[in-house]
Amino acid sequence: MYTTHTAPWSDPYNERDSQYIFVSYTLSFPVISFVFHTSFWFIIAIVDASARSIKKTAKFDINQARSHEVDVTLDVDTAHPKLKIHGNSLQWTNESPQRKIEVENCFDEEPFVLGKMGSPLKTYWEVNVKEKDDWVLGVAKVTANRKGPLAFSPTNGFWVIRLSNGQRLKAMEDEEHVLDKGIPDKVGIYLDYQERKVTFFNAEEDSLIYSFINGPSYQDDVLPLFSPWNNDAKPITILPITAT
Structure with a gap:
């Protein structure tokens, strides 16, 4: 089958x-x-x-x-002797020293001055740098070096940005960081101890320029730092607090 x-x-x-x-x-x-x-x-x-x-x-x-804007003034005792200070404006001059040198406190070689302000956890201020080709802005530890050439970096107690030759805007990290940003006429600086950040804004365009995320702690005790540099006599000016 x-x-x-x-x-x-x-x-x-x-x-x-x-x-x-x-x-x-x-x-x-x-x-x-x-x-x-x-x-x-x-x-x-x-x-x-x-x-x-x-x-x-x-x-x-x-x-x-x-909302954390504070009144910042220039501490003339820390100023390089050839910085001309009038109110909250400062400029470089090739004239004879503008004041008696406070040897211990002043910047003796590079054209800088520290600012004075209160000490809240968050502070903000604005600086007019219009028509300037060179400047340095930011914050520095009270204990940061003020003598001789300065090495800008957070490691050395400086959190700053720098404009060179009117076209190179740099964040002075431990390695320089060139910023692909437009050149601001007005810079806002925001110091936040709680977040440990130092942030820079283009204050006219309300846009971010750069933020250091390795900023100082409250114990570091930092102050505003300014320089109009030394290649022209145009001033930079700390702007008054904006009315709200």
Whole structure:
């Protein structure tokens, strides 16, 4: 007695299964495409919303910083002898020394002066540097070196940005960091001891220039630092507190 075997590929159930799989795939493909397409644009929308949120946050940050604005004055006892100080403006002069040198406190070689202010946990001030091709702004530890050539870096107690030749804006980290930013006419400096950050803003455009995230602690005791540099007589000026 012979038994007849049907090849699996001729099994009617297998054929129906194959047809079912084909039809299911055919029907599913548009659905999968739709889901993928929708998900893609949904992700794009989220990214775009996040970008807008970041921009809003950046603008809010400077407004928040301005709420901590303080009155900063120049400490003439720390000034290089050839810095001419009038009120809250300072400029370089090639004339004879402008004052008696306080040997212990002053910068004796490079054209700098420290500022004086209160000591809250958060402080903000603005400086007009319009039409200046060279300047240095930021903060320095009270104990930072003031004699001879200065080495700007957080390690040495300086958190500053520097403009050179009217075109190279740099953050003076332990390694210089060239900033791909427009040259500001007005700079806002925000010192936040709690977050240990020193942040610089373009105060006219309300935009971020740079933020040191390795800033000083409250125990470090830092002060504002200013320099109009020594290649022209144009002044830089600490701006008065903005009325709110």
